[in-house]
Amino acid sequence: MIGIFDSGIGGLTVVKALMEHLYGYDIIYLGDTARSPYGTKSPETVKKYALENTEFLLSKGAKIVVIACNTASSVATEIVAENFDVPIFEVITPAVELSIKTSHKQCIGIIGTRATVKSCIYEKKIKEINPQARVYSKSCPLLVPLVEEGWLNKPETKMIVKKYLHSLKVRQIDTLILGCTHYPLLNDIIQKKIGKRVSIIDSSIAVASNVKTFLEKHWELDDMLGKKSRYTFFVSDVTEQFEKTATSMLKRNINLEHVKI
């Protein structure tokens, strides 16, 4: 059973990618909607929340855990891995590796929440692999609320995306990492505003592919193989908005279970 958590709905882009890549695995998702968003909060607070979320997923039987939130991946992966003895996946490394493979000029842009950008984790990981790479980041704090409101195609959203991407565009990046699991929902606008020639790296697809590779090597976790996958969704706060957006994202009806964390 694969446990996945995020601050809210963003991580469902990872669930969707896993559903498309993997068959026969159970997925248990936790959206920490009672305390979302994480991107505006301090590292200490996000660490505390990440530990509590992981503990919850393990108590429900998860054998591996995916931190499907860039903010939590940036600041809390280490502490989660230290505290729990299961494989922990995060969304940063797969996106970094894919961006380096993709970028011709090794000139890579990153957009994310304020917490993610401030952590400089993408720059650090890219430079570990290629110290010559040029890396530019831009925090885009308003994109999460715009996505959560479902303002995916409004003129105001387009203006705000354009404003945020301006500084990366003038740097002539050829590859852009969507460093927040909410952003794939704005993929078309982002592609249009940054320019057609820039390759966009979606961290949710990148991590799903890594999880798949890992599971193919670890048959001992495959006790569900051949069975029908079961998907369970927990939220720490039940709101209509979550249900609405989740149903439209995953294109299926989902049952939300409320949990106190």
Next chain:
Amino acid sequence: MIGIFDSGIGGLTVVKALMEHLYGYDIIYLGDTARSPYGTKSPETVKKYALENTEFLLSKGAKIVVIACNTASSVATEIVAENFDVPIFEVITPAVELSIKTSHKQCIGIIGTRATVKSCIYEKKIKEINPQARVYSKSCPLLVPLVEEGWLNKPETKMIVKKYLHSLKVRQIDTLILGCTHYPLLNDIIQKKIGKRVSIIDSSIAVASNVKTFLEKHWELDDMLGKKSRYTFFVSDVTEQFEKTATSMLKRNINLEHVKI
């Protein structure tokens, strides 16, 4: 000592109004930044947070408590008043009373978070006083993140405010309640977009005036009279953004103390 809480920085508009109206009282403020915002969360979750925040303020010596958050005022005033034996002030009633006094046509608009608007608390309270009044509400969920980002004068903010106010404008309201303590920071844009002839009711000023009247009648709470006021600020998560915005709003340097709730 007056205890005040809000989900984040919005309640500082109430602190500011109290500082301007009252002398010689200590104020202790709690911004529940680790769990903000409240406006997108369910009533059950907001009630739980409001009870915990009130308990904290009382443990620090508060003798009266002001719920300086419209969302918490809407859904949690009753449960807070039932559970604690101190005077509880909320931001809804003072704004309602002032709007009815102000409106010539008794045609009143309200803007607030999704949770506040959904609670219908303003309509209920206005109709209790004047069943003939016409009341129109509009939820404006993106205004809180825009204010928290400090986007107080950007073209995108103006467009979004205009879009939100459109349905109230066509109803020809003559009075508009700012049903969220963040919104006074957008007062100028709101006045421009709704029209000069519409009176704007700022709930933070309305509640400060009510607290002042109450204290003038309750001399037994005046043990600090004549002394210099002390202001203490607690937050459940320390972020740079809060400190920056708070300092610029209150026009003074403030010390933030971190507290776990």
